[in-house]
Amino acid sequence: MQxxxxxxxxxxxxxxxxxxxxxxxxxxxxxxxxxQGTVRLRAVPRLADVETSIALLRAVGAGVQRCGSELLLxxxxxxxxxxxxxxxxxxxxxxxxxxxxxxxxxxxxxxLPGGCRLGPRPVDIHxxxxxxxxxxxxxxxxAVTLRAPGGLxxxxxxxxxxxxxxxxxxxxxxxxAVGTTVLRGAACEPEVADTAxxxxxxxxxxxxxxxxxxxxxxxxxxxxxxxTPMPDRIAAATxxxxxxxxxxxxxxxxxxxxxxxxxxxxLQRCGVEIFFGADSVTLRRDPxxxxxxxxxxxxxxxxxxxxxxxxxxxxxxxxxxxPSEIYDALFARRxxxxxxxxxxxxxxxxxxxxxxxxxxxxxxxxxxxxxxLRGGAALLLAALAAEGTTLLHDAGHxxxxxxxxxxxxxxxxxDVR
Numbered sequence: 001m002q003x004x005x006x007x008x009x010x011x012x013x014x015x016x017x018x019x020x021x022x023x024x025x026x027x028x029x030x031x032x033x034x035x036q037g038t039v040r041l042r043a044v045p046r047l048a049d050v051e052t053s054i055a056l057l058r059a060v061g062a063g064v065q066r067c068g069s070e071l072l073l074x075x076x077x078x079x080x081x082x083x084x085x086x087x088x089x090x091x092x093x094x095x096x097x098x099x100x101x102x103x104x105x106x107x108x109x110x111x112l113p114g115g116c117r118l119g120p121r122p123v124d125i126h127x128x129x130x131x132x133x134x135x136x137x138x139x140x141x142x143a144v145t146l147r148a149p150g151g152l153x154x155x156x157x158x159x160x161x162x163x164x165x166x167x168x169x170x171x172x173x174x175x176x177a178v179g180t181t182v183l184r185g186a187a188c189e190p191e192v193a194d195t196a197x198x199x200x201x202x203x204x205x206x207x208x209x210x211x212x213x214x215x216x217x218x219x220x221x222x223x224x225x226x227x228t229p230m231p232d233r234i235a236a237a238t239x240x241x242x243x244x245x246x247x248x249x250x251x252x253x254x255x256x257x258x259x260x261x262x263x264x265x266x267l268q269r270c271g272v273e274i275f276f277g278a279d280s281v282t283l284r285r286d287p288x289x290x291x292x293x294x295x296x297x298x299x300x301x302x303x304x305x306x307x308x309x310x311x312x313x314x315x316x317x318x319x320x321x322x323p324s325e326i327y328d329a330l331f332a333r334r335x336x337x338x339x340x341x342x343x344x345x346x347x348x349x350x351x352x353x354x355x356x357x358x359x360x361x362x363x364x365x366x367x368x369x370x371x372x373l374r375g376g377a378a379l380l381l382a383a384l385a386a387e388g389t390t391l392l393h394d395a396g397h398x399x400x401x402x403x404x405x406x407x408x409x410x411x412x413x414x415d416v417r
Contacts, residue, residue, distance in 0.1 A: 002399075004392040004406050006383035007415040008365070011248030011287055014412045018236045018255045019045040022401050023191045024229040026093040027168045028198050029053045032073040033062060033100035034176055035202050037224030039073040044229075048399040049091045056087045056094060060101060074224075081105035085143075088113050091400070095123055095165055098146060099173035102135060107147040125159050125166035132157045133170070133177050154179030154218060162187040162212065162301045168195055174216035175204040183214040189302040190259055194230045201225045233259035234308045235402060238377055240264065240283055241312040242409055244272050245319075246384040247287025250412060253280040262305045266313060269295060270320065287385075293320030293359040299328040310355075311337050311378035318346040319385055320359045327354045337375030340368035344379075344386055365389040370397045377405060384414055 020043045030053070032039040044050060044066075054064050054071070060083065063074040081101045088094040094113040101108040112123070123144070127137050130146060132155040138145045154177050159166055167187040172195075174181035186192070188210050196209030202225050205217035236255040243250040244267050256279050257264055264281065268274055270291040273284040285291075295317060299310040307330045317324040318341060328334040331353070338350035343366040347358035365388030370376025376397045383390035398405050406416040 002395040004380060004395040005417050006380060006390045006392060008384050008386040010413055010415050012243050012246045012250050012412040012414060013248050015251040015253060016239050016408060016412065017253045018232040019403055020229040021191060021232040022047055022049060024194045025050060026053055027096045027195050028229060029057060030096035030100055031172050031195060031199060033075045033104055034172060035222045035224045036076060039224045040226040041071045042228040043069050044071045045403045047401060047403060049093060052087055052090045056097065059084050059087060079104050081108040083110045085111040095126060096168060098126060099169045102146050102148055103173065103176040106149045109143055109145045111143045125163050126169045129157050129166060129170040130173055133173055152177035154181040156182045159185040164189050164192060167192050171214060171216060175199055175219060175222060177218040179218055181216045186212055186214045187301060188212060190230060198227045201227060231255040236260055237263040237309045238312055240267060241316050242381050242384060243283045244270065244285055244316045245381045247285045249284045251280060251282040255279065257281050263309045270316060291320040293317060293322030293324045295324040297326040299330060307331055307334060308374050310334050311374045312381060314355055314357065315378040315381040317357050318361045318382055319363060322359050323357060324359060325354060325356045336371035337378045340379045341382060343368050344382055367391045369393040370395050373397045373401045
């Protein structure tokens with residue numbers, strides 16, 4: 001069990017740059033299986049989910065070599081369509097390997113993926129879309145098997161909701177299907193557009209990335225390329241939320257404000273001063289002045305308030321001067337961190353998808369446990385504003401999405417170890 005020790009009451013000062021986005025890197029690693037030739041991914045962070053992805057790639061027969069911050073990936077050798085259960089169960093992103101292995105091998109078996117316990121996260125849209133593209137789908141207990149020995153074909157498919165994961169899966173599949181595929185109701189998140197840029201650089205023909213309608217012309221072969229994924233907008237929002245909780249002045253560089261504009265707008269409404277640059281922001285807050293509450297947030301698909309930032313916003317609002325609430329339209333168990341907030345002295349209640357906070361909390365140190373990746377980060381941020389020392393147990397969750405969040409915050413002046 002990993003434990004982070006946080007002593008609150010110290011303001012933050014300095015500058016920080018987010019790493020490349022976990023939510024781009026993970027699908028790009030899977031998409032590399034579609035390429036004949038070497039793929040070079042630059043600035044790949046050392047995250048637990050990245051290491052799991054590397055192990056999965058090697059398990060199915062791909063070559064992976066790390067050279068500093070770069071990964072060299074080669075999938076020219078014959079691949080295996082059997083995804084090991086321990087690797088599938090370690091992260092939700094194992095679902096991204098369905099389409100590439102189906103295209104390369106003709107069949108794939110995937111034990112149902114794991115990851116953070118955020119409530120029901122069905123893969124029915126992935127499977128329905130792949131079936132529309134010509135895959136035979138067989139569900140067997142806790143695993144799914146797909147077969148397409150004759151390859152996939154283009155289709156016109158409407159997603160029942162704009163799932164990022166399903167959009168990425170079907171976009172990858174369509175790149176190697178025969179003919180034209182139209183995906184309607186697609187997710188518009190920046191990470192989807194980033195994956196589309198990578199695939200296009202590899203020879204795919206994709207139109208409409210970043211819009212609800214994607215048109216993909218299948219290609220027989222994709223080739224290798226060198227690519228730098230986009231910066232991590234959720235990490236940038238995490239640093240911004242840390243400043244809001246602790247006070248001080250922090251600059252966040254090399255991440256376009258547009259990528260997390262909804263979160264920055266929320267912080268401005270709370271009273272955080274923000275100065276905008278082309279690809280940077282500087283945030284300032286006097287910790288002696290209470291943040292403004294009375295906020296009502298709804299986390300939903302892009303360009304709405306991002307679901308991954310909902311727990312971070314909750315940490316900011318615990319000590320605000322009025323009650324607030326956050327509703328998550330995407331995940332039923334987004335606010336499992338509420339119990340930790342309460343242990344630290346916050347008056348808050350979790351009611352299904354809704355978290356209500358009374359505001360005005362006088363937070364104190366406590367022993368709490370990280371329930372998941374973003375909930376654990378939110379508890380760490382709340383501890384920055386607490387009096388005394390907090391022990392954050394089960395902190396290994398944070399390594400799935402942050403290379404070294406304690407170290408990054410300590411470099412800004414926080415007492416975190």
